[in-house]
Amino acid sequence: MLQVNGITKKFRGIVALDGVDFSLEKGEVHALLGENGAGKSTLINLIAGTFPWTEGSCTIGGQAVASLTPQTAREFGIAAVFQEFSLVPDLTVLENIFLGREQSTGPFLRRGEMRRAAEELLDELGFSVPLDEKVAFLSRAQKQMVEIAKALRSRPRVLILDEPTASLTDGEAEKLFSAMALLKARDVGIIYVSHRMSEIRNLSDRVTVLRGGRKIGTVVTADVSDDGLIEMMVGRPVEQLFPKIHHAPGPVRLEVAGLTTRDGSVIDASLVARAGEVVGLAGLVGCGRSELCRAIFGLETIESGEIRRGDRRVEKPTPADMLADNVCYFPADRGAEGLALIRSARENATMSSLGLPSLSTGPFLRFWRESDIIRKPLESLALRPMAPERKVSAFSGGNQQKVMLARGLMKPFEVYLFDEPTVGIDVGAKVDVYNLIKSLVEGGACVIVSTSELPELINLASRIYVMHEGRIVAELGESEHSEAQILSHYFGGQA
Ligand SMILES: Nc1ncnc2c1ncn2[C@@H]1O[C@H](COP(=O)(O)OP(=O)(O)OP(=O)(O)O)[C@@H](O)[C@H]1O
Ligand SMILES: [Mg+2]
Structure with a gap:
């Protein structure tokens, strides 16, 4: 036809x-x-x-x-x-x-x-x-x-x-x-x-x-x-999709206790995440994983419970405070929340770091530094084509995702929250993202990954929390997270 x-x-x-x-x-x-x-x-x-x-x-x-x-x-x-x-x-x-x-x-x-x-x-x-x-x-x-x-x-x-x-x-x-x-x-x-x-x-x-x-x-x-x-x-066989991550759990970087959001998308959720480990959030799309990440970053209204960073209690998180407090968040919906599509890749990548001393002198932006500084993060993610001045909307979907991820590489953060980091990206780019996560964790960062891709959880995370209908229903250690074990909690059952 x-x-x-x-x-x-x-x-x-x-x-x-x-x-x-x-x-x-x-x-x-x-x-x-x-x-x-x-x-x-x-x-x-x-x-x-x-x-x-x-x-x-x-x-x-x-x-x-x-x-x-x-x-x-x-x-x-x-x-x-x-x-x-x-x-x-x-x-x-x-x-x-x-x-x-x-x-x-x-x-x-x-x-x-x-x-x-x-x-x-x-x-x-x-x-x-x-x-x-x-x-x-x-x-x-x-x-x-x-x-x-x-x-x-x-x-x-x-x-x-x-x-x-x-x-x-x-x-x-x-x-x-x-x-x-x-x-x-x-x-x-x-x-x-x-x-x-x-x-x-x-x-x-x-x-x-x-x-x-x-x-x-x-x-x-x-x-x-x-x-x-x-x-x-x-164009070649792909043998190794997942890098071997060396986890070395250190001090607690983020603690959530009894967190409930106003809209009920998250109910009484508690978790801890340490430096040097990847914590996985598993569950069906819609189980509250995304909302939990959003709530931690100050994007959902919190009804009760608390979030702790080190020994400090975060009263009412806002994205600006969390960024200043070295917490970085990558949303699942890059179009609606993550990117300004009509602005250049450069501007999008530096958006959340314009206050860095390397980028600004008082209220003035040092434009020439900006182009310099973003080159490395964009290269390490293999942006294609490598054209930072191009509007984000003129990149393919997966490369738009890379521009968003580059933001987290502009300065070292302590906690990284990834929500569906590989949605819409190809196998090659997935490997780039997994390697990015590996280098962050092995560099001592605390990484939380929320994803619907089971192989990602199994291969990347050291511990996994499974959510069902807004609640955390299971916590699985490294030795217990086979695909079958994770799935057995997906529908709220106690295995
Ligand atoms: N409006 C545009 N102006 C300039 N180049 C463009 C434009 N739209 C697409 N391109 C380029 O054309 C090529 C193909 O892009 P296309 O969006 O078709 O990829 P795709 O296969 O759909 O990728 P994805 O899986 O990431 O969605 C890319 O190199 C992209 O940068
Ligand atoms: Mg496309």
Whole structure:
């Protein structure tokens, strides 16, 4: 139903995609796999008409198409859910779903009809989102659901999903997968981008692997192993994903006792974290892990309980105090909380350290020092391309994550809180992040990692706390954290 041949995209001379062939059949899930910056988002943006291609040709349903705009792509039945959301925060869910395609009789909007159609659509997907809430007040997962509903509203023939599960809970992701199965049965072709091998394996019929803007190959998913796909992706076999971390637990750097947040997302949580160790926070997405990190950093209202740093009790934490007190936090939602997308990578990286003596003289920023100082952190994370002056929005998703991580490297902190540090980043970049964590811990820092990736917990953490419905339900020492043991606590059971 869709075919592109020799498609090339240059951004002011930078080749993002280089002579790629790609085809999509009816009722097929075709996955796109590749490292950060490989060109996945660029390819689907071309197919969705976001921007024109530089060279190449395209046929849709056998018909040659000279160029595509968002409008014509929509007319061909192509709908896309992008990595960065396109919702209008000040409009309601209902208004967003019908944005630009409002149904009206003369000058009057047919609100009742639109509401019924939206309810039906969300029902079909099994998503629950309040239709009259402003999008600004929704969680990231809910926004993702609205994006998906919006894409499906026009009953597309081709659906493009760019890392749609990056912020969904497991239950929500399951709903999306059943919706995909339903669409597949109706002959909709789906292009699916994900860094999660298990999803590629379970959902896709074929996989196309991109590397450095070039197509490496298209294979039938059932015919290739995970290792085979990774090798196609990075160009060499990846033997060692996780570095061996040497833990040397020292003095307690952070203590949380009986912490409860006002919204009840965290209930009576207690933990200790020491210098020289990685403490893992495990649990399903939505179990309160993220909120616990946020509460420690002063981003959630605390109802009761306390946070201690050394022998000092932190009364009402605020991000500014915590930063000044050498606690650094990396949020899971880099777009909404972590980064100023229209500013340069340099500015984003130095944002929380502008008060450093090396960067400022009294109230004056020493710009020339700034460019100097960020080079090393960005290099150690292997930012690609190494262009600190470029706007963050012009980097691929995974490289945006690296810009955010670079912030924590601007000066030594005592405590690092990582929430889902490897969401949306490729295997190669994951290794960079794991090595970063290793060097922090072995340098004597206290690191807390909240993640939904079990292998990360098992390989990185010395102790693991498991959360379920806001509470800490288990603490596992180094010898007891096998995958099965962690999982046995995921649903609140006492093993
Ligand atoms: N607007 C832009 N201006 C300049 N360069 C861009 C722009 N958008 C993307 N690029 C470059 O094109 C290349 C491909 O980026 P793309 O976003 O397609 O990667 P991706 O495969 O989706 O990566 P990720 O897994 O990180 O999302 C990257 O090198 C990126 O820096
Ligand atoms: Mg992308």
